[in-house]
Amino acid sequence: MFSFSNKEFKCALLNKYYIHCLRFPGLWLSDRKLAHLRETIERITLSELGALPEYGVYLPSRDPYKNRIVTLVYEKDENKPVAFAAMVHCHVKVRVRIHPVVHLGLVIKSKSSLRRNLLFLIYYYPLIYIFILRGCLSFWITSVSMEPSIIGAIADNFRDVYPHYLGITQANGMKLSIARAFVSDYGHEFGIGPKAVLDQNRFVIKDSCRGPSEVLSTSYKKSAKYRDPRCNTYCKDTIDYEQGDELLQIGRLNLNSILVGSVHKLKADWKRKHHKCMT
Numbered sequence: 001m002f003s004f005s006n007k008e009f010k011c012a013l014l015n016k017y018y019i020h021c022l023r024f025p026g027l028w029l030s031d032r033k034l035a036h037l038r039e040t041i042e043r044i045t046l047s048e049l050g051a052l053p054e055y056g057v058y059l060p061s062r063d064p065y066k067n068r069i070v071t072l073v074y075e076k077d078e079n080k081p082v083a084f085a086a087m088v089h090c091h092v093k094v095r096v097r098i099h100p101v102v103h104l105g106l107v108i109k110s111k112s113s114l115r116r117n118l119l120f121l122i123y124y125y126p127l128i129y130i131f132i133l134r135g136c137l138s139f140w141i142t143s144v145s146m147e148p149s150i151i152g153a154i155a156d157n158f159r160d161v162y163p164h165y166l167g168i169t170q171a172n173g174m175k176l177s178i179a180r181a182f183v184s185d186y187g188h189e190f191g192i193g194p195k196a197v198l199d200q201n202r203f204v205i206k207d208s209c210r211g212p213s214e215v216l217s218t219s220y221k222k223s224a225k226y227r228d229p230r231c232n233t234y235c236k237d238t239i240d241y242e243q244g245d246e247l248l249q250i251g252r253l254n255l256n257s258i259l260v261g262s263v264h265k266l267k268a269d270w271k272r273k274h275h276k277c278m279t
Helices: 031-049 118-133 148-157 173-190 229-238 255-278
Strands: 002-004 008-012 017-023 068-075 080-094 097-109 139-145 159-162 197-199 204-206 246-253
Touching: 017 118, 031 068, 031 080, 031 097, 068 097, 068 118, 080 118, 080 173, 097 118, 097 173, 118 139, 118 255, 139 148, 139 173, 148 229, 148 246, 173 197, 173 246, 246 255
Parallel strands: 097 139
Antiparallel strands: 002 008, 008 017, 017 068, 068 080, 080 097, 139 246, 159 246, 197 204, 204 246
8 A cells, every 4th residue: 555645645564554644634635534534633532541632633623734744543454543643844933044844743642552663653754755745855853742752762763853862962053043933933833831931951841731732741650761761861850740841852854864764663673573583
């Protein structure tokens, strides 16, 4: 299964899943199909969270779908949706220049059905899709999260990500300018609270989950941990989970990061297959 256009693409994966990515569906889907898409997103979310956030794709409007890239992951055998992501395409103004920024946005997955390769399945394929549509030109990416599993994966799979849990990157003037503009102009896109403030030294958004996205808030103990324990320690020491803080990360996606990510994915697949053959 494979289809590709400037509106959507579908791709069967080597395991038991396939993905369907829709680019700006609010601009072209019919009312009936858009309603079905929203219902699918709500069903996945309710099954995992028990409640719905109050921003973005959950709003009863076509507008949030006009600048989002929505990706659904299905189980092949049952054609059952088990995960989705809603990335936001932003035009962040820094001085007189507009910078295209793709905010990696919200991810909800079924804990029982989809456990491995979350970022590669739900983020990486759509990002490659956007990269191709942009003529293979690099672009900025952002991520806002309190989950160590997400924070570590962003740091290790994209180029020049700040903050990095190992402290190996710097917050230059451009990143700081994008961070300020992104939070002030697009904070509503990821549901930050009314009292949210960007800590420009740590790139922590204080009180981020005290508003429309509060249902997504978690404790450090319940958060999904990363494979590198240094990332987990960094998150525990940097993020105030009780206050509802989240970490803002900014990086770049280019051909090199795509190749590195693809190599990592191939290695992981080989190790799993090799392990199964040995057991």
